[in-house]
């Protein structure tokens with residue numbers, strides 16, 4: 148199995164806090180990979196290092212065979228790493244279609260000048276991008292909302308717009324930091340189905356940071372458990388759930404919830 152992401156010996160300190168303390172992990176191509184761990188374990192720090200938003204003190208991150216370590220965020224994005232934001236980051240008055248079109252930016256060749264001059268090539272290119280936006284909207288279940296202002300949609304749908312925008316980047320890897328936080332049960336189910344669909348039909352590797360154990364256990368093909376900035380366990384969701392180190396570190400109070408949520 149080829150590796151989508153390889154993290155080796157990652158260290159990152161904030162003052163005296165060792166947020167990452169020699170973290171090693173791998174994410175296989177085409178899988179949904181869950182990051183679990185208690186509060187402060189280093190999950191979001193790992194995501195921020197992967198995105199180039201934060202520079203590690205030492206260690207390396209690779210995308211396939213490409214070294215990402217030290218690259219600026221726009222270079223990482225250009226290599227095909229997309230993310231959704233933990234907090235909503237949609238332009239408030241833009242339509243759903245235009246919000247998702249923002250995701251096409253890095254794929255746009257014509258540029259603003261040509262668009263401003265209304266060159267035929269630019270118009271053709273915009274039509275092509277809008278057609279792709281429509282396809283992605285259908286995929287995430289927003290086809291009927293394309294002309295609505297994104298900011299006026301219910302919260303769960305706004306999160307789907309974000310996911311759609313990330314998919315419009317045609318990424319190789321998608322990083323989702325708590326994608327179902329704050330959603331209703333119905334929105335959670337729907338988002339989970341979309342994430343599974345992204346893996347199954349688009350073949351994109353997905354890193355899923357999520358406190359909702361039920362969602363992780365249902366969706367993830369593999370899980371890495373972090374504690375104190377290190378990998379303390381990994382494997383399939385079932386293996387991880389019964390790992391004594393995990394139960395000690397984290398699952399203690401949460402296994403009951405997970406069991407409830409996993410029951411259809």
Ligand SMILES: Nc1ncnc2c1ncn2[C@@H]1O[C@H](COP(=O)(O)OP(=O)(O)OP(=O)(O)O)[C@@H](O)[C@H]1O
Pocket residue numbers: 161164165166184185186187188189190191192193
């Ligand atoms: N910018 C920062 N400045 C100082 N300390 C930070 C910073 N970012 C993270 N930390 C610390 O690093 C540690 C790891 O934080 P991180 O946000 O990666 O945890 P997490 O696993 O995402 O936790 P949570 O589940 O609560 O989101 C914590 O002790 C946190 O307080």
Ligand SMILES: [Mg+2]
Pocket residue numbers: 190191192
């Ligand atoms: Mg976090």
